[in-house]
Amino acid sequence: MEGVDHLAHERNKSEFDVDAMKIVWAGSPHAFDVSDRISKLVASDPGFRKDNRSTLSRKELFKNTLRKAAYAWKTIVDLRLSEEEAAKLRFYVDEPAFTDLHWGMFIPAIKGQGTEEQQQKWLPLAYKMQIIGCYAQTELGHGSNVQGLETTATFDPQTDEFIIHSPTLTSSKWWPGGLGKVATHAIAYARLIVGGREHGVNGFIVQLRSLEDHSPLLGITVGDIGMKFGNGAYNTMDNGVLRFDHVRIPRNQMLMRVSQVTCEGKYKQSDVPRQLVYGTMVYVRQTIVADASCALSRAVCIATRYSAVRRQFGSQNGGPETQVIDYKTQQSRLFPLLASAYAFRFIGEWLKWLYADVTQRLQANDFSTLPEAHACTAGLKSLTTTATADGIEECRKLCGGHGYLCSSGLPELFAVYVPACTYEGDNTVLLLQVARFLMKTVSQLGSSKKPVGTIAYMTRVEHLMQCRCGVQRGFAELSVDLVEAAVAHCQLIVVSKFIEKLQQEIPGKGVKQQLEVLCNIYALFLLHKHQGDFLSTGCITPKHAALANDELRSLYSQVRPNAIALVDAFNYTDHYLGSILGCYDGNVYPKLYEAAWKDPLNESVVPDGYHQYIRPLLKQEIRTARL
Ligand SMILES: CCCCCCC/C=C/C(=O)SCCNC(=O)CCNC(=O)[C@H](O)C(C)(C)COP(=O)(O)OP(=O)(O)OC[C@H]1O[C@@H](n2cnc3c(N)ncnc32)[C@H](O)[C@@H]1OP(=O)(O)O
Numbered sequence: 001m002e003g004v005d006h007l008a009h010e011r012n013k014s015e016f017d018v019d020a021m022k023i024v025w026a027g028s029p030h031a032f033d034v035s036d037r038i039s040k041l042v043a044s045d046p047g048f049r050k051d052n053r054s055t056l057s058r059k060e061l062f063k064n065t066l067r068k069a070a071y072a073w074k075t076i077v078d079l080r081l082s083e084e085e086a087a088k089l090r091f092y093v094d095e096p097a098f099t100d101l102h103w104g105m106f107i108p109a110i111k112g113q114g115t116e117e118q119q120q121k122w123l124p125l126a127y128k129m130q131i132i133g134c135y136a137q138t139e140l141g142h143g144s145n146v147q148g149l150e151t152t153a154t155f156d157p158q159t160d161e162f163i164i165h166s167p168t169l170t171s172s173k174w175w176p177g178g179l180g181k182v183a184t185h186a187i188a189y190a191r192l193i194v195g196g197r198e199h200g201v202n203g204f205i206v207q208l209r210s211l212e213d214h215s216p217l218l219g220i221t222v223g224d225i226g227m228k229f230g231n232g233a234y235n236t237m238d239n240g241v242l243r244f245d246h247v248r249i250p251r252n253q254m255l256m257r258v259s260q261v262t263c264e265g266k267y268k269q270s271d272v273p274r275q276l277v278y279g280t281m282v283y284v285r286q287t288i289v290a291d292a293s294c295a296l297s298r299a300v301c302i303a304t305r306y307s308a309v310r311r312q313f314g315s316q317n318g319g320p321e322t323q324v325i326d327y328k329t330q331q332s333r334l335f336p337l338l339a340s341a342y343a344f345r346f347i348g349e350w351l352k353w354l355y356a357d358v359t360q361r362l363q364a365n366d367f368s369t370l371p372e373a374h375a376c377t378a379g380l381k382s383l384t385t386t387a388t389a390d391g392i393e394e395c396r397k398l399c400g401g402h403g404y405l406c407s408s409g410l411p412e413l414f415a416v417y418v419p420a421c422t423y424e425g426d427n428t429v430l431l432l433q434v435a436r437f438l439m440k441t442v443s444q445l446g447s448s449k450k451p452v453g454t455i456a457y458m459t460r461v462e463h464l465m466q467c468r469c470g471v472q473r474g475f476a477e478l479s480v481d482l483v484e485a486a487v488a489h490c491q492l493i494v495v496s497k498f499i500e501k502l503q504q505e506i507p508g509k510g511v512k513q514q515l516e517v518l519c520n521i522y523a524l525f526l527l528h529k530h531q532g533d534f535l536s537t538g539c540i541t542p543k544h545a546a547l548a549n550d551e552l553r554s555l556y557s558q559v560r561p562n563a564i565a566l567v568d569a570f571n572y573t574d575h576y577l578g579s580i581l582g583c584y585d586g587n588v589y590p591k592l593y594e595a596a597w598k599d600p601l602n603e604s605v606v607p608d609g610y611h612q613y614i615r616p617l618l619k620q621e622i623r624t625a626r627l
């Protein structure tokens, strides 16, 4: 029945203060207030409905996304929302759109790689959305290998301009979000050529479309690259293709914080590492880690609530069947994901601090922590997105057949999320960067340069490396093992930061205790998953492994009565979850049944096509081949 909380009995089992946990999850009382207020604002506004997406064609879907993005912007302006509130509103609208790249990459690129003068010129236009930007780096022929990009930017001293050109088919820009149909400007990455000499890849602000009638400017060929994985999903986004035919831009539209070209045609490299040109990617990678905790927690919330609602087998004397959440197999698949959601939340908080710290140091030309920041953002982006994509799929399976319905919210969540393992850096390529960083650290062991920060533990491997440092096979030859070492390094960081979080003051009855249980589940689940490595290296004995398994089972029993409260602490509205299986009141079956009849296929009792195709079959009007 509507209005009845079918999960009340579960909520009454909670052993901790859920409202206090909501603050921990949000990050602060202020953050919780903003999140709670904006999520309810979006959920209550019919202009942001999203339950019809799976029935729209690509063009209808895209136009609906434009409508929502414009409506969101109007809401932000009318309500005079702050930047923080506006970002939260775009988050809860929950629809991949050109605005993600405008706010999430185009503006950060200008802030990170533009000079003060360039920021003063372009940021006001971007903040007021008088221009709409995208981040055009990847090409048809190159994405991972940025130094392999082919687009050229040739300086013309006669006219004090750069000529942006796509010399080959493979140099076509390919994938940039928002590029296909909407962006008026791009940060285009191209090989800088001055006086016949190449100076590597730099970013350039290029106008693509007229601000009068949106038509592509002279020399610009631009369009959408076509349908992507899944039906609705990322097809709300216009990932585009772009070719330049000798497009001229003023010299002051090269982003010049890292490198400069003077009007005399002199190239100057600031005394900053050239990799700062990659700074936007580092920034986005750290935001993707926080996004992972959101996506995983959403899937876990759905699967946990449904696992408490679903009953299957185990009826005693005609009594109710067993809740599937009480099966140890269900718990062993679900609770490590619940623990991971919390673990990724806290590592995301720490990574945000690390990024802010390295940014502040850069302003003082202190580049000492840049390598660690690159390794951490790359490695943790890889680790958390892989685990989250796999976790969303596992949550779908945890919901049985109904998990495969669009109305469960899980297929769409999976389809929208999985490209995170690829964009902003293919996950394997990024782990190889971490491996390179680790090997460089090892090569410096024994020198005066002592490892600090997230690699401080490596001093303990020094004796091992000294006896084996003579055996140097090629990085490429050992890359598979090195990638595994990179994953282990990142897992150690996640566990360490979870433990550090627990050393902070955490208010609320039972809250810290619950987080300690989740931290132990996260760590012991990893130990169980990789016990082969731990045993083969002598780090643990078989007895330790057995004890870990026993402790895991005990920890699952401790989480069980708190599971629903732990996902309630995410404070997601039913609108944001977009899932009948995950609805707050647990009233699943009536909602599933009601939703089925709303499918367009049920608009007629006899389906279109019956008379043309089915009736002739049934009436044997089609000459059947000799059976
Ligand atoms: C909120 C927004 C929503 C997001 C929606 C999704 C939108 C998606 C957007 C995109 O996908 S944008 C395009 C993303 N593309 C990539 O991520 C490309 C990945 N490739 C690279 O980053 C680089 O090509 C590479 C793999 C890092 C290799 O770069 P390069 O060949 O130039 O360097 P190396 O020779 O490997 O290393 C040299 C040296 O530089 C260090 N380094 C590399 N990158 C960085 C960095 N970002 N920051 C700092 N340092 C870096 C590297 O560690 C080496 O150092 P040493 O070992 O020499 O000390």
Ligand SMILES: Cc1cc2nc3c(=O)[nH]c(=O)nc-3n(C[C@H](O)[C@H](O)[C@H](O)COP(=O)(O)OP(=O)(O)OC[C@H]3O[C@@H](n4cnc5c(N)ncnc54)[C@H](O)[C@@H]3O)c2cc1C
Residues within 6 Å of the ligand: 101, 135, 136, 137, 138, 141, 142, 143, 144, 145, 174, 175, 176, 177, 234, 239, 419, 422, 423, 424, 425, 426, 427, 428, 429, 432
């Ligand atoms: C949904 C989506 C949105 C995107 N949005 C944008 C955007 O807004 N702007 C933008 O510029 N780009 C964007 N991209 C492009 C994205 O950044 C690239 O696809 C990504 O960086 C991966 O590069 P790639 O496609 O060249 O993969 P590849 O590098 O071709 O990967 C193919 C395989 O090769 C392997 N591989 C590659 N190099 C090595 C190596 N050295 N050693 C071992 N294995 C290797 C990879 O691990 C992978 O298994 C987007 C992509 C997607 C899917």
